[in-house]
Amino acid sequence: MSQVLVLAEHVQGELKNNVAELLAAAARLGEPAAVVVRQPGTGAQLTARLGELGAAAVYVADVEEADALLVTPQVAALAAAVAAAGDVSAVLVGTSIDSREAAARLAVRLGAAFLSDVVDLAAAPDGVRATQQAFGGAYTVTATAARGIPVISLRPNSVPGTAPAAQAQEIRLAPGPNMAAAARITARHEGQAVSTRPExxxxxxxxxxxxxxxxxxxxxxxxxxxxxxxxxxxxxxxxxxxxxxxxxxxxxxxxxxxxxxxxxxxxxxxxxxxxxxxxxxxxxxxxxxxxxxxxxxxxxxxxxxxxxxxxxxxxxxxxxxxxxxxxxx
Amino acid sequence: MKIAVLVKQVPDTYGDRRMDPATRTVDRGSADPVIDEINERAVEAALQIKEAGDGVTVTAVTMGPVRAVEALRKALAMGADSAVHICDDTLAGSDAMQTSEVLAAALAGRDFDLVIAGNESTDGRTAAVPAMLAERLGMAQLTFLRTVTVSGGSVSGERMTGNGYVEAQAPLPAVVSVTEQSAEPRFPKFRGIMAAKKKPLQTLTLAELGLPGGEAGGENSWSRVLDVTARPARTAGTVVTDDGTAGTQVAEYLAAAKLI
Missing domain, CATH: 3.40.50.1220 (TPP-binding domain)
Structure with a gap:
């Protein structure tokens, strides 16, 4: 069965809470697999955790400066994971700014369709069916990828349920040095997630x-x-x-x-x-x-x-x- | 230093924006076409860099139908020095992949140090074109900025994130995008509007960009729209005037609907 790659965003080894939903959505289209980009020596428990959430395979890219460079390490890791997996039927990411931009660049690098802010997903005989909303929900649009592997950003709270737990196989990626010109983060001013309110x-x-x-x-x-x-x-x-x-x-x-x-x-x-x-x-x-x-x-x-x-x-x-x-x- | 600013003409968000289920594209006749408000901020960011430095030129670039030239005129009236209009009937219905390819072809080879865009258009809202351009042009990408500063061969600014912002810096050449929190755009002055009429405005077709027409437009897009359905219009429900018990009535309504 072909794999569906999910970009598993995390903050210092803590998975973001959309990852379970992305893996559940991936299970609709093929075998869920996760891609993790991390600073070397961090996030050791991520593979096991992603397995519990349904990932059959976890592609891990240990990247120096993973937290300091903007978007490019994720693009490189996703491209390397697609190459390593061989048979990939879709790539799924969340709707954070970083994820959407990584997906957009990946689509260019792969020569693939980018389907943005998708609210529902299904497999069809000729490919993926993605539901999107236009003009703030005034219109419902059904779209598909005409060419290439569909790269999809999925809006949170779109796909119910979870994927069955799996025994995740870890595959180390060697994306190589970051060759792309990149922006560098020099300081962070982000609120601690102290709010107990939902996102x-x-x-x-x-x-x-x-x-x-x-x-x-x-x-x-x-x-x-x-x-x-x-x-x-x-x-x-x-x-x-x-x-x-x-x-x-x-x-x-x-x-x-x-x-x-x-x-x-x-x-x-x-x-x-x-x-x-x-x-x-x-x-x-x-x-x-x-x-x-x-x-x-x-x-x-x-x-x-x-x-x-x-x-x-x-x-x-x-x-x-x-x-x-x-x-x- | 050479700056390119990307502008887009979109249906006015204050108008009644519609899609045409038959063509599965935006009904451009339904709301007045205007320069996307986020692009005015992109032009403003470019003009502020121009005013702070020496020998900075600003070129406004758009891809769109004949009328899209109005968006360029607005940018010129604000203070851009020249404009490029990529105008070709075969481009209608292009998706972000195709749009970024055409824009990259128009920007490549012109030695731009900085490309400034809005973070996302108000019609497509894909927010993908700036990142795709950086990928295609091999430039650094520094997007979703609320401040933009250029100094000594690099650009820096505050990038918005889901729960705050980060400070980031990129070497030139770079693609940046600005958010609606970036500097308030200026209004064109009468002199600017008059001067805009004399500024150079180049119109380019796909063939002139060296791109094959057979890959352009909605018929050849990477993502293909299969169906467009209008959501049934919402209708007004019960409206009560507070008689001193409205707060309790709302709670009862929510409880009856099993929402609390």
């Missing part, structure tokens, strides 16, 4: 705040409701531009696209820019004081009211339900 792209529930919150101090209300619901926190571009919250929280055309089960929009007018990033949510609830806000045109349940009175009451009601021990879900 925005992968969350089941997203609570977002807009300009209606009025200030960064008031934005805490969004976080309080999110924490009561176990949700991720998002924001409209207006709230981000006004400095209420971090840019990484932006949901919309120019931010993150989310498709959670439940999306709560607090003080968000629902400009088309914002709707493009959240209108594929299963259920939308909106609270806004302006009855003419366009968000109400797409909300399943809307409240015309003041977020500063409605939301605290909602938080109280949610907490009360959880306190009486009603089963989750």
């Amino acid at each position: 925005l792209t992968a969350a089941d529930i997203v609570v977002s705040g807009g300009r209606g919150l009025g200030s960064a101090e008031n934005f805490v209300l969004v976080e309080q409701l999110a924490d009561a619901l176990g949700a991720a926190v998002g924001a409209s571009r207006a709230a981000v531009d006004a400095g209420y919250c971090a840019h990484t929280m932006q949901v919309g055309q120019t931010g993150t696209t989310v498709s959670p089960n439940l999306y709560l929009a607090l003080g968000i007018s629902g400009a088309i820019q914002h709707r493009a990033g959240m209108q594929s949510a299963k259920t939308i609830v909106a609270i806004n004081k302006d009855p003419g806000a366009p968000i109400f045109e797409i909300a399943d349940f809307g409240v015309v009211g003041d977020v500063f009175t409605v939301v605290p009451q909602l938080i109280e009601a949610v907490n009360a339900r959880q306190a009486v021990g009603s089963p989750a879900g």
Whole structure:
């Protein structure tokens, strides 16, 4: 059976949480295999862990400066793994910036199709069927690779289930010295993952705040409701531009696209820019004081009211339900 | 120093953007075509480097239909020195692989030290072309920047990541891309708009780039769209006006829908 290679991103030996899903998606198309790029002498346990998640083979590239060089070590390792595997039916990566860019460059290097931000995957007799969304979920697009090995970036929370555990065989790659001109990371300013909130792209529930919150101090209300619901926190571009919250929280055309089960929009007018990033949510609830806000045109349940009175009451009601021990879900 | 800025004309994100299920491509008549707003920031980044240095020239480059020349005119009016328009009917429906190949052919051999692009277009959102260009041109890649500084043969800046940013540096020549957090673009002044009309604007066909026409366009793309379906439009549900119990009503709605 041909192999499906998954780029297994990790932070100092800790696998990112999309790797299990990538391997599950790989199992739909062939035999799952993982590709790991690591600093020599680190990540010794990765092969066993990837086996538990379904990888039958793990291609390991020990690269000096793996953590210091931008993207090029991953491209080299993926290309070397494709060559070593021989029969490869697809390459799957996540949607982090690094992964997408490595995939884009790999497609050029292999002479292959690049299918970006895929939300569903299936095998067909003539190749892979990839489902994508266009214009923020307004259109569903089915695409395939006309030529070459499909290189696919998969949006988190797209493929349910896990791949059956496997006894992973480790294959050492010798990608050789990095010949490509490369950018070098000189300093990192990345938040420790201290937040216990789910990641925005992968969350089941997203609570977002807009300009209606009025200030960064008031934005805490969004976080309080999110924490009561176990949700991720998002924001409209207006709230981000006004400095209420971090840019990484932006949901919309120019931010993150989310498709959670439940999306709560607090003080968000629902400009088309914002709707493009959240209108594929299963259920939308909106609270806004302006009855003419366009968000109400797409909300399943809307409240015309003041977020500063409605939301605290909602938080109280949610907490009360959880306190009486009603089963989750 | 020579800088190329890549610009793209896209359907206005404030308009009603549509796809045509019959042709499986963007319906370019549905929303006004405008220069992608992220590209204005790319032009701004180039102009700031030009203003900070000596002998820097900025060339705006686009690939697109006849009307895409408007995006180049905007870049020229902002302050770019010249423009290149790759315009060929056979290019319609190109994917990122094909687009990067054509752009690479147009950029190669012109001795650009720096290629600046937006991090991703608002229509395709593939965010792949800058990385693909770096691969094709053999240039260093420093993308998703919110700051761009050139000094002494290298470019550096702050690259956005999922949970913060990193500082990074690359030797020239390099391909960089900027995010919407990069410097606010300037508005063209009247003088700039008038001057733009006299600036050199070169139009190139595929044949003039030395590329075979038989590999161009949607019919020959690497990724092939098989089907385009419009999502059923969302309709408004229940809307209540807060009577003092709306917070509780939302909780009841969520509980009834088994969402909490």
